[in-house]
Amino acid sequence: VAEALGMDDNDNKVKSLAETIHKKTQGNPFFVLTFLRSLYDEQLLQYNFGAMKWTWDDDAVNSKIVTDNVASVLVKKMNRLKEETQSMLMVASCLGATFRLSAVMEVMKNISRAEMRSSIRFAP
Numbered sequence: 801v802a803e804a805l806g807m808d809d810n811d812n813k814v815k816s817l818a819e820t821i822h823k824k825t826q827g828n829p830f831f832v833l834t835f836l837r838s839l840y841d842e843q844l845l846q847y848n849f850g851a852m853k854w855t856w857d858d859d860a861v862n863s864k865i866v867t868d869n870v871a872s873v874l875v876k877k878m879n880r881l882k883e884e885t886q887s888m889l890m891v892a893s894c895l896g897a898t899f900r901l902s903a904v905m906e907v908m909k910n911i912s913r914a915e916m917r918s919s920i921r922f923a924p
Contacts (some may be wrong), residue, residue: 804836810835813858825853838873839864 801818802809809815825831839845844864845856878886891897891907 801832801836804833807853816858817856817861820821824864832874835864841873 801821802811802814805814807814809818821832821835826902832921836845839861843899844860845854847853849856855882878889881889889905891911895903895907
């Protein structure tokens with residue numbers, strides 16, 4: 801967290817923020833960065849040009865709910881993508897953690913968007 805903010809990791813305020821973020825994200829690097837980004841997007845983390853450093857309100861950061869935060873951020877980002885890109889992601893997610901783009905394109909040629917959407921099942 802200190803490195804991402806360009807701050808001294810010996811600073812107690814940074815340590816406190818890092819501990820809070822680690823606790824809320826279970827240390828997952830992707831969630832850490834996503835959580836930091838959401839704090840910035842919601843103006844809970846701001847750069848103070850006068851002081852030349854990042855500032856935040858510990859209480860506001862502590863009150864953020866990660867599940868809403870991280871999940872909502874990801875869903876909002878995905879919903880902003882073009883429909884074709886969303887369809888590609890749906891296909892790619894079924895192919896696994898690694899795949900060839902040619903495989904995604906081949907599958908997409910053979911499946912209509914309606915079929916793709918109707919086959920998605922969300923866990924309760």
